[in-house]
Amino acid sequence: MTDQTTTQQDDFASKVQYARASGDYQSLMNAIPYAAVIGAEVLQQEGELLFRLPRNPDNIGNPLLPAIHGGVIGGFMELAASIQVLIRAEPMGLPKLIDFSLDYLRAGRDQDTLVDCQIWRQGVRVANVAITAWQSDRQQPIATARAHFLLSASFGVEGLSPS
């Protein structure tokens, strides 16, 4: 482990600590480069944590409809789940994704997408999360997904090891 890695870890750990203490979760989102690329946002509405992917022509996958690429929707749902786990499950380190299963229900139109996440079970090592994405109508989701996260013991630099 280099000194630089240690500094980056301290940096990220302090960002997580700051976000939890202040409730400024967007700062946490901004620390993730991929989140900036797709333009992911954290919303807090009436005590509920939601995530928004603003409309962006770059996210189009099917130029005919036009529809958002499934990969963006899936990636955004994964991202939202990992932020939710980081904030709510309070793991010591960055949660690691074990698996992710996604059902597409409707085409994602070229408009804002909203996501909510439910941590259905939080064990010592694993958290189960359900993720729902919708656009104009929350009762008409465009996709639902579930994910398992490994709650690692520390902000370590070791690779993903599900054992």
Place this chain on the structure above:
Amino acid sequence: MTDQTTTQQDDFASKVQYARASGDYQSLMNAIPYAAVIGAEVLQQEGELLFRLPRNPDNIGNPLLPAIHGGVIGGFMELAASIQVLIRAEPMGLPKLIDFSLDYLRAGRDQDTLVDCQIWRQGVRVANVAITAWQSDRQQPIATARAHFLLSASFGVEGLSPS
């Protein structure tokens, strides 16, 4: 259906036709905005179709390792599968993703990622695809996934309807 939509459909349909006839599959990839954002490439090696996601700092999800965001890997694997189906299964329209299940096996490092896709079954309406992603060693995949695609009857503008 507007005239503009019809023109876009004709455009995309002719791009698909051109790519199939010429073997220039990259042109097909380039027609998808999200593919350009993540920088996805089509490779043809010894008659085998592979997909490459070149190393890109924007795709980082875990700034500590650094590791590629799972959402980028998943999204790229989805994209690769849809291009593979478009080329090999030769549906009349753009294949529609029904579901996608992903196991993360190792952290995706900040380097090139390669993907291959196998169409395990192609029915009249549905294709089953297995997708494998690796980096330095093909025998040590970083993720495996499977997807179902609905092979629609035409380059229609209707939404995703799995019936």
